Amino acid sequence: MENPGYAREPESPWVFRAQLATLIGFSCFAALVITWIGRLIYISWVLADVFSASIGIALVAVPIFLGLAIIFNYVFWGLHRGRQQVQLPSADDAP
Amino acid sequence: MTESDWRKEEDAILFQPIFSTGWRFYATVTVLGALVLWGVISYIVQYREGLGVTGMGFPVSWSFYIINFVFFIGISHAGTLISAILRLSQAEWRRPVTRIAEVITVLVLGIGGMNILIDLGRPDRIMNLFYYGRYQSPLLWDATSVTAYLTASSVYLFVPMIPDIAMLRDRCAPGWRKFFYQTMALGWEGTPAQHRVLNRAIAILAVLVVPIAVSVHTVVAFVFSMTLQPMWHSTIFGPYFVVGAIFSGTATLLVAMAILRKVFHLEDYLQPIHFNYLGLLMLVMVLLWTYFTFAEYLTTYYGNEPNEMRVFFSKFTGKYALFFWGMVVCNLVIPFPILAINRLRTIGGTVIASVFIIIGMWLERFIIIVPTLANPRLPEYAQGSYFPSIVEIGIMVGCTALFCLLYVLFSKLFPIVSVAEIREGREHTEEIVHKRLSRYAPGLGKLPQVNP
Amino acid sequence: MPRWGMVIDLDKCTACQACVVACQVENNVPFIEEKEYRRSRAISWMKVISETEGSFPNVRTQFIPRPCMQCDNPPCVRVCPVHATYLSPEGIVGQIYPRCIGCRFCIAACPYTVKYFNWYAYSARVPKEMHRADDPDVSVRPKGVVEKCTFCDHRLQKAKDKAAVEKRTLHPGDYVPACVESCPSKAMAFGDMADPESIVSQLARSPRAFRLMEALGTKPKVVYLSERKLYD
Numbered sequence: 001m002e003n004p005g006y007a008r009e010p011e012s013p014w015v016f017r018a019q020l021a022t023l024i025g026f027s028c029f030a031a032l033v034i035t036w037i038g039r040l041i042y043i044s045w046v047l048a049d050v051f052s053a054s055i056g057i058a059l060v061a062v063p064i065f066l067g068l069a070i071i072f073n074y075v076f077w078g079l080h081r082g083r084q085q086v087q088l089p090s091a092d093d094a095p
Numbered sequence: 096m097t098e099s100d101w102r103k104e105e106d107a108i109l110f111q112p113i114f115s116t117g118w119r120f121y122a123t124v125t126v127l128g129a130l131v132l133w134g135v136i137s138y139i140v141q142y143r144e145g146l147g148v149t150g151m152g153f154p155v156s157w158s159f160y161i162i163n164f165v166f167f168i169g170i171s172h173a174g175t176l177i178s179a180i181l182r183l184s185q186a187e188w189r190r191p192v193t194r195i196a197e198v199i200t201v202l203v204l205g206i207g208g209m210n211i212l213i214d215l216g217r218p219d220r221i222m223n224l225f226y227y228g229r230y231q232s233p234l235l236w237d238a239t240s241v242t243a244y245l246t247a248s249s250v251y252l253f254v255p256m257i258p259d260i261a262m263l264r265d266r267c268a269p270g271w272r273k274f275f276y277q278t279m280a281l282g283w284e285g286t287p288a289q290h291r292v293l294n295r296a297i298a299i300l301a302v303l304v305v306p307i308a309v310s311v312h313t314v315v316a317f318v319f320s321m322t323l324q325p326m327w328h329s330t331i332f333g334p335y336f337v338v339g340a341i342f343s344g345t346a347t348l349l350v351a352m353a354i355l356r357k358v359f360h361l362e363d364y365l366q367p368i369h370f371n372y373l374g375l376l377m378l379v380m381v382l383l384w385t386y387f388t389f390a391e392y393l394t395t396y397y398g399n400e401p402n403e404m405r406v407f408f409s410k411f412t413g414k415y416a417l418f419f420w421g422m423v424v425c426n427l428v429i430p431f432p433i434l435a436i437n438r439l440r441t442i443g444g445t446v447i448a449s450v451f452i453i454i455g456m457w458l459e460r461f462i463i464i465v466p467t468l469a470n471p472r473l474p475e476y477a478q479g480s481y482f483p484s485i486v487e488i489g490i491m492v493g494c495t496a497l498f499c500l501l502y503v504l505f506s507k508l509f510p511i512v513s514v515a516e517i518r519e520g521r522e523h524t525e526e527i528v529h530k531r532l533s534r535y536a537p538g539l540g541k542l543p544q545v546n547p
Numbered sequence: 548m549p550r551w552g553m554v555i556d557l558d559k560c561t562a563c564q565a566c567v568v569a570c571q572v573e574n575n576v577p578f579i580e581e582k583e584y585r586r587s588r589a590i591s592w593m594k595v596i597s598e599t600e601g602s603f604p605n606v607r608t609q610f611i612p613r614p615c616m617q618c619d620n621p622p623c624v625r626v627c628p629v630h631a632t633y634l635s636p637e638g639i640v641g642q643i644y645p646r647c648i649g650c651r652f653c654i655a656a657c658p659y660t661v662k663y664f665n666w667y668a669y670s671a672r673v674p675k676e677m678h679r680a681d682d683p684d685v686s687v688r689p690k691g692v693v694e695k696c697t698f699c700d701h702r703l704q705k706a707k708d709k710a711a712v713e714k715r716t717l718h719p720g721d722y723v724p725a726c727v728e729s730c731p732s733k734a735m736a737f738g739d740m741a742d743p744e745s746i747v748s749q750l751a752r753s754p755r756a757f758r759l760m761e762a763l764g765t766k767p768k769v770v771y772l773s774e775r776k777l778y779d
Contacts, residue, residue: 009265011277018278033242040228040235047630054230057239064243064307068250071296071303075254078292079281145690146649147666152587154660156651216649216664216691223629223648234628234652322656323622323763471660472760473613474596 030069127500134493160214167207173344174200175308258515343456346449374445378434425455550638552740552768559734562610566726573725577669592696615696616767623653649691699724
């Protein structure tokens, strides 16, 4: 591939914090949507208003959002763990 | 690597829009920005005065915004079809095209959803959808599936882009931009472990995205077919809309490819063969769309139910005949010969066919929505004659300009052709394809012997 | 639990439109200026529609006062995304104006086209002095919400309150909508369809009785009496 030594310059710690913030933001969004769906199920139960439709749609929609959150987390932590253990310093590195 | 090194690379032209900015970029952004501003001002007028500033009335209470909503959401099928299905079927020619398609999808879904919000009489009460929503209403199915599709296609756009962002990160001069790329690259280095993670995630996403996409346009169709109105209450609507969506999405993709090829000098990457293959796909969709339309209208005509026939004749020979026959000309009469005849299926030919198809599909949405509303079952004193107002036109122009503007900004930040995928193809395509060929029939796929 | 319904005798109706005017006054239906009328935006909860058959000189016109059908299986309630239109236990399809988001799905779904939309803040555009004639029991609608005939359910509420104060149940005739009350030819009757002895139930059993577009399955609770059946 194009990076033969898998060498990478060191990054400031803020980069990881920003990445984590994005991950948390996305997971929160997925959680929010699932909460919304849950609220709609609750309302339809309380108002006796086609509970079955809410359950049916939730059975499809909730796994999708859950799945997307899981995939994003999988990619994030997978890439994080898959890095080279040693990060070469940017300057002198005599072969 | 420094920022100047990228010019010496083989795919330098793909990095050029990102690292060098010319006057044409600023000019484009200014023009598009002005059009978007027109749209924003139009919307502010509408928000303050009420929906009365549009041309809608009674009984045509849904028109431009709902048409645009269906139209834009329809175009979103470009990304799924090309990206996911071609990836799943391992078609090697998809490599330069996937990102162009995926960006169209993400942007167009956002704008389509925005059109629904624009259509609301009380957008300040949008939170009521969260507090009091009802899943029996097709609009809630819409809201859920469009959100799901937007999220899924955003993730599906981002994950394969990670290696490209890493390339940009490594070539970028230090600064805010580099920080942005470092953050988004998620520590990509190209190790085998990371490749495994990425490929697995992309494979799962490709499978996940297809049924979500099909469900999105099906539920958009259900908004109409779940009512009892003549020529809306039709069982064919779900598949009809999906076919129409793939149709208009592919056409938009072709136009986008042609423009990008011209503007960014991508002649080596977007070759006539890509336009040819997509043109063939579009030919199939022309025939499929015609088949569905024919089935729909013949069924109505043969049934001869009075309410439906009033709507039918208002489309065929009445007030909306121009739009109906215009739709037929734009969707069938013009594209079919261009796409069917090999000699005409060039880049120019497919683009011309695509432009007509985009117009024709917009007309199709109009023809589906307005005549039914304009011919209610009970006689009304106003048989609904609809004409769009300047506000509606302004908002439609603003939405289209916003799509183009966001696309231009995307191409400024990220490579519009997937560099990593092309490089992966350069290294692995031959062996993938040869391995595949050898399974088709005995004796196939032998690498050519080198003469000593 | 009563189920409120209406019977309209088309053979007695003179199409005088007193019901339309009474409804407008009772329910604060806004006046629409001529420009808006020409853009097909006039709101009239009760409307007299006409159907003309034949050609001159053998013309026959039928006038049909058309309130909301108050369906027992309402297509508008099914499609509302926010519970802003709902079917009450007593059979009245009501509107919750503060909750309506103005998506107009119910307008598109109603096969009788009885629902109207406030394209502008019509009530606010009426001259201020005219608001002194507003009925205080009925809310004035803002812009961007859907409205329709509600069988004057504010009158139902007042009748129930009065009966509660006087410690009795509702008598027939305590609650009649404004249109029924105003009809000079006594062509309209209103009452409890769940009570087999009420006037509406008896009239609904007449051989002249029919409902509009019954085959759609909406179960409308407005029954028409006529020698000729229409729109079924």
